[in-house]
Structures are given as structure tokens and as C-alpha cells.
Amino acid sequence: MRIEIVQSTAPVLKQHSEQIGKKFYELLFAKAPDLYNLFNQTNQKRGLQQEALGYAVYAAGEHITNLDAIMPVITRVTQKHRAIGVKPEQYPLVGETLLEAVKEVLESAATDDIIGAWGKAYEYIADAFIQIEQDLYKEAKEQAGGWEGFRSFTVTRKVAESDDVTSFYLEPSDKQALAGFEPGQYLTIKAEVPGEKYKHIRHYSLSDAPGKSYYRISVKRERSNEGKPAGIISNDLHDRIQEGDSLLFSTPAGDFTLDHTDDHLVLIGGGIGVTPLMSMINTVADQSPDREVT
Known part of the structure; x- marks a missing residue:
């Protein structure tokens, strides 16, 4: 039932993806201003990251039962996450803030069932990203001449x-x-x-x-x-x-x-x-x- 809710509402999130992306980053930076150190502020001003976030959320929801279908997107995102140093402990805050942004943009249309379903979907997707990124961190550090961090x-x-x-x-x-x-x-x-x-x-x-x-x-x-x-x-x-x-x-x-x-x-x-x-x-x-x- 939750999967059906996510897949059926993914087009709605796509329709409002720009507003959701803007609201998400506004809320996120208010909660954790130190994340300004992680995100490209020039791209923020140009709206590029907001657009990318909206597309990623829609695509993940649409393909929740088969993430392999969007593996090129996942690979690109996880490579960038490893490169900038995204950590597993940052994912819960992002998920919480994303759901808040969806609720604020969709208002009464974002029912408890919809928010609950997307919350579970986010946990599933985040776990997949975290596992891939952990493997990338290990590979980067353990390769010949490799290193950890910067x-x-x-x-x-x-x-x-x-x-x-x-x-x-x-x-x-x-x-x-x-x-x-x-x-x-x-x-x-x-x-x-x-x-x-x-x-x-x-x-x-x-x-x-x-x-x-x-x-x-x-x-x-x-x-x-x-x-x-x-x-x-x-x-x-x-x-x-x-x-x-x-x-x-x-x-x-x-x-x-x-x-x-x-x-x-x-x-x-x-x-x-x-x-x-x-x-x-x-x-x-x-x-x-x-x-x-x-």
C-alpha cells in the first residue's frame, strides 16, 4: 500500500519539484547553517541544486520498486556525495526536512498517509545510498596512493x-x-x-x-x-x-x-x-x- 501511494504521488511531487526544492534548502540551512560549507552557494543562487533535488526525489519515488532503473542517477549522486564528504548521520536530517518541505508546499494534499509512505521510501532509498557511499569511501582510501577526506x-x-x-x-x-x-x-x-x-x-x-x-x-x-x-x-x-x-x-x-x-x-x-x-x-x-x- 505504501509503495502504491509513493508511485501514485510521485508525479505530484514532480509538478511541484521546484517549490519543494526551494523550501527544502531554506528549511535545511535554517536548521543546520554549517551545511553551507557543503553546498555550492553559486548553484544555490542559480537554482540548479533545487532543480536537481526535485528530479531526484521524483525519480526515486517513481522507481521505488526497481532502483536499478535509475542507477545512472544514483551512481552520479553517490560519487558526488563521496567526493564532498556526505556522512550517514546527515541523512536523517535531510529526510526530516524533505518531508517538512513537501507538507509546506502541498499543504492539505499531503495527508498523513502520503507523508508516512514517503518517509518509509526515503529510509529505504537512504540506506541504499549509504551502503554505496561506504563502499566508495573504502575504495578511495584503500587504493594505491588513495586517502581519506581532503x-x-x-x-x-x-x-x-x-x-x-x-x-x-x-x-x-x-x-x-x-x-x-x-x-x-x-x-x-x-x-x-x-x-x-x-x-x-x-x-x-x-x-x-x-x-x-x-x-x-x-x-x-x-x-x-x-x-x-x-x-x-x-x-x-x-x-x-x-x-x-x-x-x-x-x-x-x-x-x-x-x-x-x-x-x-x-x-x-x-x-x-x-x-x-x-x-x-x-x-x-x-x-x-x-x-x-x-
């Missing part, structure tokens, strides 16, 4: 690629081994910016092939545009961070990776979106120089 890296080179894009070459400050990665994956930075109250976490694609003595990220300066705020971290990296400075990163993560199997590789991207493709094509050049690439 590790200090020194900027050994800073190279201007264009007016708006700069590459940063990063080597472990402790001079110890460097974990490998799959071409297409990203690094996650935790940065403190002078004048900013909270820490900031961002994902930046690795833009060179694995197997080097360094990681490389290539960052576009995000300027304010048509009412959209300027990127806090991208501008700080461009303006303040210099060679010799240290930055904190978690182990490489991400599910968008190079397919090593097909004979013909097609890479499609534009703008700063080519950064993961640079990692892929440099890897092909190193490892499979005869492979056909478009």
Missing part, C-alpha cells in the same frame, strides 16, 4: 590557456604516492576564500591523462552574466592562488569516463566542457595511439 596539494605550475581558462598543476604536499583515476573524472576542492564566511566545495574535471606525477585541472573564470553571480572559487583561483600555494582536494571521483572498448571513439564537447575530453584524448594518445578518434 589532502593538501601544492600548485607547482599555473598556466594561462586563454583569457578565461587557467590550468593548475597539483602535486601532493606530502610528496607521497598519487592515486590513479579514470579519464573523465574530476577533483573536488574544499577552499577557504578571504572574506567568505563558509568554506566552498567545487568539482573540477581532471584535464590530463592519468599516470603523471601531478594532477591537472583547467578552470574557467566564471564572470557575472545576465544577473548570474560570478564564480567565487574560479575567480579566487585565477586571481589569488599562485605557484607554491596549497589547496585541499578529495580523491578523484565521477562516473563520466572513457570507454576503452570501442575501436572508434567520438568525443563531443564545447567550451570549458572539453576539459574531461582532454583527459580522454591524452590518454588515448598515450595508451592507444592507433585508435580512431573523432
Whole structure:
């Protein structure tokens, strides 16, 4: 009965997903302002995270009896959760706040039966996410050159690629081994910016092939545009961070990776979106120089 309630009301949540997402984050940050350290505040202002949350809730409810159907979404989310350091003990607060947001947006339409059914659904989904993320944490720490949490890296080179894009070459400050990665994956930075109250976490694609003595990220300066705020971290990296400075990163993560199997590789991207493709094509050049690439 609870499953039927969840599946039948999922389209209603989808219809109101934007309002639910906005209300959720408003309530969450009021309860736990320290979570500002975890979420991208620029994306919050742009409404991107609110949209993503609404879609994820709808999709999970619709496929509650077969989460494998949305495994690509689950994989993407759990990879990001591991990269930013989401912990199991944070899930109950998120669930409680999500149900409060649903009740506030749907008002009398959110009956006790509906809220109860979605509460059980959330517990089931959260358990699945937690298990996957625990495996990812273990894998990240125990791999050769891996580490737990955020590790200090020194900027050994800073190279201007264009007016708006700069590459940063990063080597472990402790001079110890460097974990490998799959071409297409990203690094996650935790940065403190002078004048900013909270820490900031961002994902930046690795833009060179694995197997080097360094990681490389290539960052576009995000300027304010048509009412959209300027990127806090991208501008700080461009303006303040210099060679010799240290930055904190978690182990490489991400599910968008190079397919090593097909004979013909097609890479499609534009703008700063080519950064993961640079990692892929440099890897092909190193490892499979005869492979056909478009």
C-alpha cells in the first residue's frame, strides 16, 4: 500500500519539484547553517541544486520498486556525495526536512498517509545510498596512493590557456604516492576564500591523462552574466592562488569516463566542457595511439 501511494504521488511531487526544492534548502540551512560549507552557494543562487533535488526525489519515488532503473542517477549522486564528504548521520536530517518541505508546499494534499509512505521510501532509498557511499569511501582510501577526506596539494605550475581558462598543476604536499583515476573524472576542492564566511566545495574535471606525477585541472573564470553571480572559487583561483600555494582536494571521483572498448571513439564537447575530453584524448594518445578518434 505504501509503495502504491509513493508511485501514485510521485508525479505530484514532480509538478511541484521546484517549490519543494526551494523550501527544502531554506528549511535545511535554517536548521543546520554549517551545511553551507557543503553546498555550492553559486548553484544555490542559480537554482540548479533545487532543480536537481526535485528530479531526484521524483525519480526515486517513481522507481521505488526497481532502483536499478535509475542507477545512472544514483551512481552520479553517490560519487558526488563521496567526493564532498556526505556522512550517514546527515541523512536523517535531510529526510526530516524533505518531508517538512513537501507538507509546506502541498499543504492539505499531503495527508498523513502520503507523508508516512514517503518517509518509509526515503529510509529505504537512504540506506541504499549509504551502503554505496561506504563502499566508495573504502575504495578511495584503500587504493594505491588513495586517502581519506581532503589532502593538501601544492600548485607547482599555473598556466594561462586563454583569457578565461587557467590550468593548475597539483602535486601532493606530502610528496607521497598519487592515486590513479579514470579519464573523465574530476577533483573536488574544499577552499577557504578571504572574506567568505563558509568554506566552498567545487568539482573540477581532471584535464590530463592519468599516470603523471601531478594532477591537472583547467578552470574557467566564471564572470557575472545576465544577473548570474560570478564564480567565487574560479575567480579566487585565477586571481589569488599562485605557484607554491596549497589547496585541499578529495580523491578523484565521477562516473563520466572513457570507454576503452570501442575501436572508434567520438568525443563531443564545447567550451570549458572539453576539459574531461582532454583527459580522454591524452590518454588515448598515450595508451592507444592507433585508435580512431573523432
